[in-house]
């Protein structure tokens with residue numbers, strides 16, 4: 001699967017109301033998404049990822065915070081932006097606007113992936 005396909009898939013997930021998580025897949029190291037039903041999905045492996053306990057998630061996020069504060073805060077901003085545009089997307093019905101917003105979200109995800117690779 002190309003990364004372009006991945007971005008499209010992530011965009012589709014976000015449009016469905018899934019939330020991009022700050023955790024990566026233990027298999028492929030790509031970003032994980034939490035679906036509306038609470039399930040955590042890796043769009044790359046196309047499978048559900050189950051964390052053993054909430055504790056594991058906390059350990060992961062603490063580690064990334066101390067590793068590089070500057071980069072993780074930049075990715076936080078991008079996550080907030082993605083969330084903001086996803087909300088706009090949910091309330092927009094004009095096709096041209098939807099396309100525009102999807103374009104922005106796609107770019108944001110692209111940046112987010114690049115930052116994740118730097119980490």
Ligand SMILES: [Zn+2]
Nearest residue numbers: 025028042045
């Ligand atoms: Zn994966």
